[in-house]
Amino acid sequence: MTTAPSPRALDHPARDQIRLEAVLHALSDPVRLRIVRDMAREGAELSCSYFDLPVTKSTTTHHFRVLRESGVIQQVYRGTAKLNALRGDDLDALFPGLLGTVLSAAAAQAARAGGTLPADA
Template sequence: MTPTARTAPDTDRDPRHPDLAEVTLQQILEALVDPVRRGIVAQLAADGCGSMACGGFDLTVSNSTATHHFRVLREAGLIRQSYAGTSKMNVLRRAEVDAAFPGLLEALLGAERAGG
């Protein structure tokens, strides 16, 4: 049997990360309309190493609500998630998003820094 592309549903250990060629501007904007999700993106952009565990974010929501927000960002192609031991790590897909939607993240981050 020859290997094929993974078609099984997402699992917590192997979440699906969309190709940004498949992501629309509307999906990105809908993901970023929520202030909690914008805060997650801003924290990832500000993080020096570029990767943060879910528990390392300064969030004002419950763990289950945070999980929802991370899933929305992942499904919109904004973050990539992977496991490092028992920690789910998050990385901003900045280069990919910048290539697909030039200037969008910089505008968002500039507005967040300005308090908007």
């Protein structure tokens, strides 16, 4: 007898299915880049409610979906919370130095802007 997948299980690309263009697209949006910067800074799984984003809840959900489907983050349900973790090991194995370079560039940009991302982020 096969077990049906949990209705709360989320689809993620396997490491070998992660595409550079999808990762770059996901990281090109200021809100998604802000999410990734926060996750990298904290270095731990974070619930969706951790993030204080200047967008609606439905738009926030969309941004997390883009990050998950591109392979940038892993999302799992733990109880009623959806936890998010950066797939840094997978990204570094596939695209060495990419994530670190993007995060460094984003930090430099934020520093030039007075410590924040652009207003639309």
